[in-house]
Amino acid sequence: MTSSPAASELELAAEALDRLLPDVPATLAGRLRSADWGGGRVVESGQFHRVLVLEDVGVLRMTRLSEAGAPIGAAWAPEDSPAAHLPRRMALLEALAAAGLPFAVPRPLSAVLRRDDDAGHPLATAVLQAFVPGQPHPPHEGDAAVLRGIVDALDAVDVTTPAVAAGLGPAFAFRGPWTAERIDRVARLGAALPAEHTSALPADWAGVVGRIAAAVTAWAAAPPDGPSLVHGDLAGHNMHWLPVAGQGGHEVRWEPSGILDWDLAHAGDAARNVASLGIWHGEEWIEAIARTPEEALRARVWLGAAGLDSLDDAAARQELTGRAPRWGRLLRKVLPRIERAAAAL
Structure with a gap:
């Protein structure tokens, strides 16, 4: 299921674009900042995240406040919160991007944006990631x-x-x-x-x-x-x-x-x-x-x-x-x- 990005999601994208990592090439940074993120689509199917995808440009990953389908007001247990784990997961992608794999990984392009709850625990996080071209392989076949x-x-x-x-x-x-x-x-x-x-x-x-x-x-x-x-x-x-x-x-x-x-x-x-x-x-x-x-x-x-x-x-x-x-x-x-x-x- 996909939807058009909400104003709050476009604001997150703009904030991430202001906090691009220093090793992002100038040409890519220019493309990211000049792109029309309002023309992207939000993929809703993830259990832990929602993803704003701008084809051939970049991806904004946004953690969910609760598990997909959970009742209103439900929240993750602190140890299960994808917001708490996102910085570690982005660090892994940076390490894998440098590991010489023969295929791409969606490495982070921005700092991890973080919103805390009243107790100072991470409530929601978001990060801009590289767009990886391609599509799923046809099922039930392969080499x-x-x-x-x-x-x-x-x-x-x-x-x-x-x-x-x-x-x-x-x-x-x-x-x-x-x-x-x-x-x-x-x-x-x-x-x-x-x-x-x-x-x-x-x-x-x-x-x-x-x-x-x-x-x-x-x-x-x-x-x-x-x-x-x-x-x-x-x-x-x-x-x-x-x-x-x-x-x-x-x-x-x-x-x-x-x-x-x-x-x-x-x-x-x-x-x-x-x-x-x-x-x-x-x-x-x-x-x-x-x-x-x-x-x-x-x-x-x-x-x-x-x-x-x-x-x-x-x-x-x-x-x-x-x-x-x-x-x-x-x-x-x-x-x-x-x-x-x-x-x-």
Whole structure:
């Protein structure tokens, strides 16, 4: 969903343009300041942020005061507030922009603008970022060599470098780590489902949840191949690609131009990147993308864990908003992945 920018959002853009970072090239600074930001579009779909996009010019990221869909007056817990985490996340993008990746990242172009609450805690933040051209790759297809190259490029980043390490977050930032409480909550998912869907869960649902959660928790704590840079959501609109015409203009190949939304980036198991690519491009690519059969197996388990995340998130949002998700569609999508993950263990 998109909308036209409000006056307050244009004021934020103007403030950010007055606080461009000193290393922004003069030509780019001129383009940013002379552009008509009122002609941009605000993308509303982000859970943590709203984004004012001015095509081919720049992007203004604005943190949400509460989770998307939350009741009026709701607020983030201080430790979950995207406003508090935005400076760290922008520092990570600066470090990654200097790391020699073969694709672009939306590096910050301005200082982080901050508004505090009465207690002095960050309430809202915003930052101007580089525009990354491209579009999502067509789903359910891809070139295994190109996809493996993306995983290799992330593997090549040294996550122990101080600038990178300081910008990374925890391994389970989306809905939290797999604590005993969370495992129990997901194991009791049937209570949140409409009656017509409760029979869809495997008979040993609690055991399935426990085994998958235990496996990914262990791999996150001690990655079998050593810690790698894990994006956390390497799929869909977070990856930009450019179509390149082949010989004679009859075939199109897709080249990665950039990766967006590094909010969930952490040091962890590289198989998680393989799993994320499998979500968008197709599970059948996992064995071709993975370096070893062991990495492919772990990727399938991570894919199952992502399915558990989706179910947990849907139940949490149902409780938050009072609106039931499309449970039938979601269960048909993720339960086969979860069952395959359990079978792989």
